[in-house]
Amino acid sequence: xxxxxxxxxxxxxxxxxxxxxxxxxxxxxxxxxxxxxxxxxxxxxxxxxxxxxxxxxxxxxxxxxxxxxxxxxxxxxxxxxxxxxxxxxxxxxxxxxxxxxxxxxxxxxxxxxxxxxxxxxxxxxxxxxxxxxxxxxxxxxxxxxxxxxxxxxxxxxxxxxxxxxxxxxxxxxxxxxxxxxxxxxxxxxxxxxxxxxx
Amino acid sequence: xxxxxxxxxxxxxxxxxxxxxxxxxxxxxxxxxxxxxxxxxxxxxxxxxxxxxxxxxxxxxxxxxxxxxxxxxxxxxxxxxxxxxxxxxxxxxxxxxxxxxxxxxxxxxxxxxxxxxxxxxxxxxxxxxxxxxxxxxxxxxxxxxxxxxxxxxxxxxxxxxxxxxxxxxxxxxxxxxxxxxxxxxxxxxxxxxxxxxxxxxxxxxxxxxxxxxxxxxxxxxxxxxxxxxxxxxxxxxxxxxxxxxxxxxxxxxxxxxxxxxxxxxxxxxxxxxxxxxxxxxxxxxxxxxxxxxxxxxxxxxxxxxxxxxxxxxxxxxxxxxxxxxxxxxxxxxxxxxxxxxxxxxx
Numbered sequence: 001x002x003x004x005x006x007x008x009x010x011x012x013x014x015x016x017x018x019x020x021x022x023x024x025x026x027x028x029x030x031x032x033x034x035x036x037x038x039x040x041x042x043x044x045x046x047x048x049x050x051x052x053x054x055x056x057x058x059x060x061x062x063x064x065x066x067x068x069x070x071x072x073x074x075x076x077x078x079x080x081x082x083x084x085x086x087x088x089x090x091x092x093x094x095x096x097x098x099x100x101x102x103x104x105x106x107x108x109x110x111x112x113x114x115x116x117x118x119x120x121x122x123x124x125x126x127x128x129x130x131x132x133x134x135x136x137x138x139x140x141x142x143x144x145x146x147x148x149x150x151x152x153x154x155x156x157x158x159x160x161x162x163x164x165x166x167x168x169x170x171x172x173x174x175x176x177x178x179x180x181x182x183x184x185x186x187x188x189x190x191x192x193x194x195x196x197x198x
Numbered sequence: 199x200x201x202x203x204x205x206x207x208x209x210x211x212x213x214x215x216x217x218x219x220x221x222x223x224x225x226x227x228x229x230x231x232x233x234x235x236x237x238x239x240x241x242x243x244x245x246x247x248x249x250x251x252x253x254x255x256x257x258x259x260x261x262x263x264x265x266x267x268x269x270x271x272x273x274x275x276x277x278x279x280x281x282x283x284x285x286x287x288x289x290x291x292x293x294x295x296x297x298x299x300x301x302x303x304x305x306x307x308x309x310x311x312x313x314x315x316x317x318x319x320x321x322x323x324x325x326x327x328x329x330x331x332x333x334x335x336x337x338x339x340x341x342x343x344x345x346x347x348x349x350x351x352x353x354x355x356x357x358x359x360x361x362x363x364x365x366x367x368x369x370x371x372x373x374x375x376x377x378x379x380x381x382x383x384x385x386x387x388x389x390x391x392x393x394x395x396x397x398x399x400x401x402x403x404x405x406x407x408x409x410x411x412x413x414x415x416x417x418x419x420x421x422x423x424x425x426x427x428x429x430x431x432x433x434x435x436x437x438x439x440x441x442x443x444x445x446x447x448x449x450x451x452x453x454x455x456x457x458x459x460x461x462x463x464x465x466x467x468x469x470x471x472x473x474x475x476x477x478x479x480x481x482x483x484x485x486x487x488x489x490x491x492x493x494x495x496x497x498x499x500x501x502x503x504x505x506x507x508x509x510x511x512x513x514x515x516x517x518x519x520x521x522x523x524x525x526x527x528x529x530x531x532x533x534x535x536x537x538x539x540x541x542x543x544x
Contacts, residue, residue, distance in 0.1 A: 008385065008392035141378055141436045144277075162440060169393050173384040180436055184443030185519060 005168040012109065012130035017042040021049060021097030024090060025071075026112045028055040028080070030132035031104025032062030038101075038129075039069050047071045051090070053083055055108065080111050087112070091119035101127045107137040107148060110175035123172055134197045138166055139176035146176055151197045154182045163190065166197070200306040203262040203323055209270075214430035214484065220259055221489045225250050226541050227422040227462050231502040233511075235397045239409055242418035242466045250464060253303030254418065255296060256481060257351065262323050264351050264373075264432065271372040271433050272348075277380040278435070279344050281356070281368035288356045288368060289343030290333055291470035292477050296346045321349055343368055352464075352481035355379075357387075359411060359474055366390050367475075373432040373482045376425075376439070376516070395510050410476060413469045420466040425515045426524075427461045430484045449520035454527040455488035458520065460500070487524075491531050493543035498535070501528035 015038040017023075023046070025035055032054060039047070051073040052066050067074055077083035100116055102109045109128050116126060135149040138157075145159030154163050157179060164179030171178070183189045206213040216224065245251025250258070271278055281289060297319055301310040309320040318329045326349065330337035338345045347354045347370035356368040363386040371379040382390040387407045388398075397403060413419060427434055428445035449457055464481040491497035504517070505525045512518055538544055 006392040007398065008389040139381070141381060142438075142440055144380075167393065169381070171381050171385070174381065178378070178381055178436075181440045181443065184440040185446045186444065 008170050009168040010106070010110070010128075010170055010172070012128045014038075015101050015103055015127050015129045017046055018099040018127060020099035022094070023047075023050040023099050023101065024094075025050060025052040025054075025101045025103070026083070026087065026108070027052070027066075027102070028104035028108040028132075029057035029059075030062070031102075031108065031129070032056075032066050034103035034129040034131050035069070035101070036062075036065050051075070053077060053087065055080060055083060055104075080108060084115065087115055088119070091116060091121070094119070099127070100125070101129075103129045104131055105133050105135065106130060107135065107175075110137055110170075110172070113172060114175040117172060136166055136197050137176045138164065138179040139171070139174050140164060140179045142181060146174075147179070150177075150179075151195050152193045153196045154191060154193060155179065201257065201259055201261070201304070204259045206260070206263045208263070208267045208430055208432040212429050212431075214260070214263070216485055216489050217259060218492075219248075221485065221492055222543060223249050224485050224490070225422060225462050225464055225483055226460075226490075226493075226496050226499075226543070227424040228499050228503050229539065229541050231499050231537055232506055233503045234508075235400060235402055239406070239419050239421045239467075242420035242468075250481075250483070253299065254466070255299035255303065255350070255479070256464070257300060257304050257307065261351055265324060265349060267432050268348060268370075268372045275437060278372045279347070279370045280379060280383050281341060281343055282384065285343070285356055285358065285368035285473075285475070286335065286341065288358070288470050288473035288475040288477070289341055291472050291475065292354065292356060293342040293346040294332070295468060295470070295477065296350045300350070324349060343370060350479075352479045355478040355480070356470075357410075357476040357478060359476060362411065363387055364407065364410060364476060372435075374435055374480075376434055376436055378436045380437075395514050396508075410467055413467055413476060415469040415471050418466050418468040420464060423463040423465060425461050426517055427459045427484065428457050428520070430459055430486065432482065432484075446516065446519045449523050451523055451527060454524055455491070456486055458487045458524055459484045460487075460490055487527070491528075494531070495537050495544045497528060497531040498533070499537045501525065501532040504528065 143160035
């Protein structure tokens with residue numbers, strides 16, 4: 001579980017079956033376990049109107065467990081970027097009564113929510129559950145570049161190379177935490193880098 | 199008699215200065231010898247002649263230079279001005295408000311004439327004379343918010359009101375004290391204030407939101423906020439922090455008076471008539487220590503405020519590195535005698 005900090009930092013819950021006509025699940029890696037756990041609490045036939053889009057990640061686990069839920073549609077994607085066109089089309093064609101469930105890493109939840117917001121879905125109506133890595137998606141406030149899977153504090157911007165303080169301040173619209181130069185005032189001050197987002 | 203607009207810069211050679219009259223009218227933000235957060239909101243009504251409150255939208259001797267600096271910032275980074283698609287109507291509301299207020303307060307510099315939806319706007323200091331159709335964006339060179347805020351001092355945030363909250367959905371932000379519109383746009387009141395220390399725990403934002411969501415048309419409100427800036431820089435954005443941050447290491451006992459500036463924000467809050475949004479102008483006033491201490495009461499009081507500021511606040515405001523040098527310099531101007539109540543100089 002992510003530790004609670006400031007108000008803009010997202011807080012995740014536990015997936016629970018919502019009333020609705022269609023259910024769209026987007027998950028990566030251990031997020032699959034959140035869906036399996038929820039399935040135990042779901043009414044019979046719940047997955048008949050469900051689509052699960054799953055990004056297994058490097059260890060390729062959990063695919064069979066999700067298929068066993070017999071969703072109306074099951075789609076396995078190699079990465080979020082490759083899922084994006086399909087997700088956009090699904091949301092563009094969606095009707096009232098679609099419920100969205102996001103589970104897995106913060107980067108996955110954030111990016112899927114960003115697409116949902118652009119499609120006009122209110123963020124408070126989206127079910128989320130964090131599982132797995134606490135690695136952060138970070139936007140450098142200086143060059144605006146996004147660095148994925150940031151695990152250290154401070155972290156080096158993958159684009160402009162500045163050493164950044166990874167703040168808890170989070171933008172849903174950008175789907176990223178804010179990175180601000182940690183030694184802007186005196187570049188010779190180099191604080192130790194610790195691995196803290198695991 | 200109009201305003202004599204100064205030719206000056208807020209970058210590079212930093213020629214910004216206040217005239218003696220502008221020093222006297224500076225909105226000094228401390229009414230007592232200590233500072234802590236408070237919901238210090240009051241009705242935004244016209245104040246004494248010669249003060250920054252003489253008009254509800256203040257135009258001063260820095261107007262032309264500030265607008266030139268804004269144009270430079272926008273040329274470098276157009277994302278300092280953004281408006282989400284549902285905010286265009288609020289932009290027209292703001293255009294109307296700023297044209298009306300500037301023409302009302304400074305008829306020698308600004309003229310607004312209206313014939314139905316056909317409006318003519320003359321801005322003499324900037325050499326602008328435009329005729330356009332109110333509500334038709336294609337008749338202006340920019341969107342309505344950008345058009346008018348390129349001609350108005352201060353930053354502007356336009357807040358959409360829905361779900362009992364205020365959402366930062368549009369803004370022109372080029373003179374900010376270290377926050378990013380590009381990052382915060384689309385956030386609600388609590389989210390964009392999330393990084394502010396201490397104030398959440400004190401319930402400040404809950405009370406402030408309650409007040410702001412109840413602001414009525416024609417009854418604006420205001421508050422003062424403050425920080426300090428090294429060199430008279432308007433653009434102290436996080437985007438450029440790596441460029442202006444090193445300034446903070448350059449303060450010495452010899453240059454405090456010239457380099458260290460008190461930066462006061464006069465924030466006002468106005469209900470917009472068509473969109474039901476709130477516009478939040480953040481007007482920035484800068485004064486260097488040498489100018490400020492020409493008023494002995496301000497020198498004594500500022501010394502006590504900065505000396506006694508809680509470390510967490512000093513850190514948040516970015517003062518930590520040069521605070522000892524500043525306090526030492528100010529202490530020589532504080533004989534320990536009492537200060538009179540209220541903001542103004544003696």
